[in-house]
Amino acid sequence: MGTVMLASAAGQLPEDPAWFRAVNAFSRATGWLHAPITAYAKFGVVLFALLLLWGWWTARGTSDLARVAAALWAPVGMLVAVGLNQPIVHGVHEARPYTALPHVLVLVSRSTDASFPSDHATMAGAVAAGLFLVSRRLGLVGLLAALVMAFARVYVGAHFPGDVLAGLLVGAAVSVIGFALCRRPLVWLVDTLARTPLRPLLSVVPPPETVDAPGDRVAT
Numbered sequence: 001m002g003t004v005m006l007a008s009a010a011g012q013l014p015e016d017p018a019w020f021r022a023v024n025a026f027s028r029a030t031g032w033l034h035a036p037i038t039a040y041a042k043f044g045v046v047l048f049a050l051l052l053l054w055g056w057w058t059a060r061g062t063s064d065l066a067r068v069a070a071a072l073w074a075p076v077g078m079l080v081a082v083g084l085n086q087p088i089v090h091g092v093h094e095a096r097p098y099t100a101l102p103h104v105l106v107l108v109s110r111s112t113d114a115s116f117p118s119d120h121a122t123m124a125g126a127v128a129a130g131l132f133l134v135s136r137r138l139g140l141v142g143l144l145a146a147l148v149m150a151f152a153r154v155y156v157g158a159h160f161p162g163d164v165l166a167g168l169l170v171g172a173a174v175s176v177i178g179f180a181l182c183r184r185p186l187v188w189l190v191d192t193l194a195r196t197p198l199r200p201l202l203s204v205v206p207p208p209e210t211v212d213a214p215g216d217r218v219a220t
Helices: 002-010 016-029 031-043 045-060 065-092 119-134 136-155 161-193
Strands: none
Touching: 016 031, 016 136, 016 161, 031 045, 031 136, 045 065, 045 119, 045 136, 065 119, 065 161, 119 136, 119 161, 136 161
C-alpha cells in the first residue's frame, strides 16, 4: 500500500499507477507484441527522422515559402523541445515506474534518468506538430506515430502514462509557439536563400522570369 501511495505521489496524474498497471498487464498478456513494440520504443526515432525528411520534400515541391520555413523549423523545434525538456525532467525528478512500483514487467534497459516528462514523447510531439505546420495529412501521420510511441514507452515499462502525455504536450507546444515567434525571420531567410544557388534545396518551382524593362533591351 505504501509503495502504491509513493507511486501515486510521483506520478503526474492521479490514476497514473493504476493506468500503468493496466498497460503492464496487457504487456504481460501479449508476448507476441514484445519484439515490435520494444523495437519501436527504442529505435522509432528513425521513423520520425524520415517523417521530417518527408516534410522537407513535400514543402520543397511547393512555392509556399511559409511551408518551406515550417519544414526547416520542424527538426530545429524538435531539438529545442527536447533541450527545454531537460530542466523539467531534472526539476520534477520523478521515479521510473519500475522504481516506484514492485513486480512490473520491463522490456528495455532500466534508465537512471528521471521519468517526467518523457524525452521520447517530447520528441514525437514536437515532430508531429511541426509536420502539421507543413501539411495536415503529413501531420496526421506524425500524430499517429507519436501516439504509438507514447503507448510503446508505457508498454515497455519505461514511463507512466502521465509522463508521455506531458511529453507530447510539451513537444507540441514548443514546436508551435516557436514557429509562431520565428515565422517571419524564417520566411525571410528562405526567401533570401531561394535567390541563391541553394534554391534547389528549397523549391523545385522555377523562379519567376524577370521581364526586362523596355530601356534595357538591346536594339538589333
